[in-house]
Amino acid sequence: MATTSGALRADSRLTREAILEAAITLFATHGYGGTSLRAIAELARVNIAAANYHFGSKENLFKAAFERCVAPINARRLARLQALGQQAKPPTSEAIVRAFIDIELAQNPQLAMMMARVFAESQSLVGPLLQQVFGALAQRYIAALELAQPDLPRPELEWRFHFLIGAMLQMIRFDRPLEFPGAQATKLPPAEQVEQLVRFVVAGLNQNSAGEKT
Amino acid sequence: MATTSGALRADSRLTREAILEAAITLFATHGYGGTSLRAIAELARVNIAAANYHFGSKENLFKAAFERCVAPINARRLARLQALGQQAKPPTSEAIVRAFIDIELAQNPQLAMMMARVFAESQSLVGPLLQQVFGALAQRYIAALELAQPDLPRPELEWRFHFLIGAMLQMIRFDRPLEFPGAQATKLPPAEQVEQLVRFVVAGLNQNSAGEKT
DNA sequence: TGCTACTTTAAACGACCGTTTGAAGTAGGT
């Protein structure tokens, strides 16, 4: 037992990775219901049965694809937040937001789209998954934001963080605003997209609940 | 020809309406790919073939369900915007936002969920549909916002309106913020949800692009 | 009462779905 041979295991991991990569591409583009295991297997140049062999079921493959996408993003988010916490002064809301809305989000559309897609699937499919993957992260970010704005009641802060996520997902899902006759907004480089978004949500977060100023 | 008999036509419209209503419920909950025509027919207590007889295809039924949901909402949005335009002073950004983020959105979860769901479906399915249904409305709202903030460059305004929509969809899709250990935010009455959202996005819209104040 | 147009129905169509099976293939251990 526990042979972990060598070339054989290497091949096995290769097909596993190929399936995962193809799954990310297709799930991100067409969603869970719009993607078939056969399409994934074809894109990965792998037998259909291999998907079930390596992941057990379509739903497990979807979860694996999601975690594969969101794990590095959230690890970076956590590292950045901890780096902020080790500075002398408590970080501003803007610094915290910039740690969360990683510019690399906009630079790796595939990972970002996969993450955004999960929020769009039906709650029964991804509800527990979202809580599991984002719960601890949200907890820490909101705790940090609370230090930056001690006068803001916690429930309001949590709602604002909720809206922040919505605006971010909108940026990810559509890389430019809705086009209509007369529209002038264009596709921006990722860094500028993030800049627009950060300014928007920071203003929303910092705003005094009793009105801008009295 | 053109008989338009009477009781017969009435029955025909009844089944058509039943199908449409069932479709809205199921599409809103489980999305396009997660909803089958058979499930719709069963909920509507109608033969499966009736769906194709009245709507031609599943895709057409989806579009009809979407338009049925969004038409009254957008008509009200347009009416409110025109009412604002007839006042002496040009409306503030907040007034315009309140005309757009209709509180009835939060009071009729089914209509709102259906509207939000469309933004989550794959672009190839709903891309043209979104532009067709929201294009003219967005054009007018952005024009109104431009009068309220003449110093803000148009592209930036369009991006901010984009984020506004994202935050609104987040409010619709999840009626409370993400739960995690220690979370305090609770489900709010629709009016207060809208209030939180309006404050957030108005601050983001009004914010000076060079920073709050120099 | 036939005729016509419209609507509903049960049944079936071929296609595709996620999953399973059992055999074939591969490679290290003894």
Added chain:
DNA sequence: ACCTACTTCAAACGGTCGTTTAAAGTAGCA
């Protein structure tokens, strides 16, 4: 060489999908 464990594969499983068909039903009109 044989055994074992792991991986791949073609083929098929039962089921559900969206759609179509052809017959039955309904109601106004001549």
